[in-house]
Amino acid sequence: MARRHISLVATAFLGLTAGLAAAENQGSEHFDPKGKLPSQFTIDFQNQMRESLPFDDLRDFEESRKGLIATPDYKQITTEDGTVAWDIGSYEYLLKEGEEFDSIHPSLQRQAILNMNFGLYEIQEGTIYQVRGFDLSNITFIRGDTGWIIFDPLASKETAAAALKLLTDTVGERPVKAVVYSHSHADHYGGVRGVISDEDVANGVEVIAPEGFMEHAVSENVYAGNVMNRRLFFQYGVLLPRSPFGHVDQSIGKNISAGTTGLIEPTRYVSDAYEEITIDGVRMIFQNTPGTEAPAEMNTYFPDLKAFWAAENITGTIHNIYTLRGALVRDALMWSKHINDALYEFGQDAEVMFASHSWPRFGNDRIQEVMRAQRDTYANLNNGVLNLANKGVTVNQVHNVYEVPESLQQQWAARSYHGSVEHNSRAVINRYLGYWDANPTTLTPLSPEDSAPLFVEMMGGAEPILTKGQELVDSGKYLEATEILNKLVYAEPQNQTAKDLLADAFEQIGYQKESPSVRNSFLGAAFELRNGIPQGATIETTGPDTIKAMQTSMWLDFIAIRVNSAKAADMEFTINLAIPDRDENIVVEMSNATLTHIVGQNAENADLSISLNRADLEQVMTGERKLTEMLADGTAKSEGNADIVTQLASTLDQFDIGFELMPGTGAQDLTPAANDFAQPPLANSNGG
Structure with a gap:
């Protein structure tokens, strides 16, 4: 046996x-x-x-x-x-x-x-x-x-x-x-x-x-x-x-x-x-x-x-x-x-x-x-x-249809632990066809928090959903239970009874999963639904060696991602950035509330020109020093309007890791404040 x-x-x-x-x-x-x-x-x-x-x-x-x-x-x-x-x-x-x-x-x-x-x-x-x-x-x-x-x-x-x-x-x-x-x-x-x-x-x-x-x-x-x-x-x-x-x-x-x-x-x-x-x-x-x-x-x-x-x-x-x-x-x-x-x-x-x-x-x-x-x-x-x-099965159906051949299912080397058959099969369609299933309803859908109240209203409010959800959980129909309870949690994020019942369904699904990544995702969501996001939760990420290895262009790309367009709406300026020991010349432009740059160019009539060696720039990237301090003490040389650096810094959002993944779990401030232009820790790529 x-x-x-x-x-x-x-x-x-x-x-x-x-x-x-x-x-x-x-x-x-x-x-x-x-x-x-x-x-x-x-x-x-x-x-x-x-x-x-x-x-x-x-x-x-x-x-x-x-x-x-x-x-x-x-x-x-x-x-x-x-x-x-x-x-x-x-x-x-x-x-x-x-x-x-x-x-x-x-x-x-x-x-x-x-x-x-x-x-x-x-x-x-x-x-x-x-x-x-x-x-x-x-x-x-x-x-x-x-x-x-x-x-x-x-x-x-x-x-x-x-x-x-x-x-x-x-x-x-x-x-x-x-x-x-x-x-x-x-x-x-x-x-x-x-x-x-x-x-x-x-x-x-x-x-x-x-x-x-x-x-x-x-x-x-x-x-x-x-x-x-x-x-x-x-x-x-x-x-x-x-x-x-x-x-x-x-x-x-x-x-x-x-x-x-x-x-x-x-x-x-x-x-x-x-x-x-x-x-x-x-x-x-x-x-x-x-x-x-x-x-x-x-x-x-x-x-x-x-x-x-x-x-x-x-x-x-x-x-x-x-x-x-x-x-x-x-x-x-x-x-x-x-x-x-x-x-x-x-x-x-x-x-x-x-x-x-x-x-x-x-x-x-x-x-x-x-x-x-x-x-x-x-x-x-x-x-x-x-x-x-090619027979019409969509990205939202394939994980319920595709099956690994039985001969492979009986070989341990072909079991999907790190991946899962479900999310990998959806990934293949996404690679070739993208996220859309070709139903116009799903092309530009409402956000869950906007669509959920419609469903809850049509289902008669929270009580009948909770009753039906409990019935489904009690009968072992956990995925079906999540379909309706998830809607209620999005419509009523502070409804702890709904969150607890959804967590119960998630937990049983997690127990049954062969892939630890999928198991952890269901059990992790259940934990946060029940307890919220705890203060001080962190993960280990890449260290300063990796940040120092970033190309200057990549660092500027991420600064551009951090720009809050609303804060930058009225700004227009051009910066010439020179890294002399690397023979790098980069033009940075703010226009139309968007920060862009081009490598290997030098703009005429730039509003500001900055020159600093790569080792000094790396101190900015890792948060050890501020660029404004370097401009003030001469570590970084400048010509033009140095206030532009402060203007640019004022547009930058600092991303915090403590945002909600499940509604009503309570966003937390988990990321310490950093210098304006410091590169945040990169994603943890352990395990691929």
Whole structure:
């Protein structure tokens, strides 16, 4: 029976996991006084999943624990000031032997147990080592002739440094010869200062990345950074305690670390489709895969080791085509094609496949099985959805119609944990056809707060909606309940009874979701509906290294986004901005309540000319100094009307992360005041 096999996989894992024991009572009590236990409908759904999925396939557990050679005697990693940056122990409740949590989709519970790996693994004897369970991502060490080549140094300096120390303490000290960033998301470069320094780079340590890395590491999360970070509250369950009723996993790892994020600019870029580089005696063939999980990403093959590094293109899950925090929609077909290229270029010979998340696969047959499963899942997603779209199925219907082929549903490597079939299928249509379903009613719809009162009035007011909503919840029709209760909450944002009932429906839906991103979104919304947005809620974002890496043009683009058109209505001016040490000349214009700029030009008769070196500008960008102060003390030189700087500053909005996502949850002032032209923290790109 499938139920028996859930116990088996947990027991198998526990038998190989030293030092992790379940926290007492963590699984029995809800963390929220308003929280509800799983309903009988949810329990029945979970039991159905236990019976229908291949829980007798234990290969992932065997492979995930293979090669464990060292487990730390600690479970927390802290920053210099004592802040907890990482805490694998907070998820120990998952390891109660034989425990089945009806508040967690059984497939997700399986994935969450697999992600409890915590230690140093020898993937290939004497040559390839990997530390897992220290961050959202893995850090990998390749032994060269004299030192280490490090792949993807985690998200935080503290976790990366702890991983390197574990390696050193276990197998001996060797210098770092190179660091490779597989792609442009922060959990793959943010911990670099925990393993190398600027001095190391000056002394010859190489930093290698795919072409376009720096541009995308910065640009992907600039223009909508504030709203992306707020939406991350839901996707990553920022406010949810680690609990069977809250945060259980993040599919590609347990969670995001909360340490210090850094960035050291690459010294070498891989630009060809396939490019061979040898460092410290290690031959590496890099495969550029732009337009897959990241705009700039690359796989790596080690021909002498018959080892294939799959970056974040092939992990233990089907990934996001659309990331719920917000991002450009990805290309499922291109993703499939790059996997297919790797399969035929490297997969015919590889004997081990490892990646920046999840666990390795061993043996050529197994590697080809997993590569084909993921190739076919991304391809079928693209082709199957477009097949339906060409038959008239719309973006608002496809998630209820498209199904992954049964043969793929029975393969764990093709399950959608980080993504979900529902939101990925909608993303494919959005990529090709946009958000409109071709019904004129939905082309320019009323805002929810304007349309909701019409529905509430027509349904006879709040009482009959609450009565019907409760009836639907009691009968397990949770999605139907959300349709009407959501209208009531928008029409009456202060109706706590309505918000609580909508939260009850959201909670049961969340319990039933296989994707933690979707689960967290429903449970996070339920939490805020019940309790509001708590004071002081924050997330970790990119540090000053990333802001300093921004192009001047990109910084000006974001200043233009901050301009409040109403405040700028009567302003017209032209500024010549010069960065002499970078030989940059930029014209900035305010006209028609809009700020624009052009690079490589110099305006005649400008109202103001400013000249300052890039290092000084970076102090403005990071908020360390004000531009007006620099103009006053001569750090920045100017000619013309310097008051224009103050005028421009007066038009700028400061975005706060504490705005409402669900009505009536109470906006909070969560973002500290910053200098006028300081660049706010960029969006957190961990996990893609």
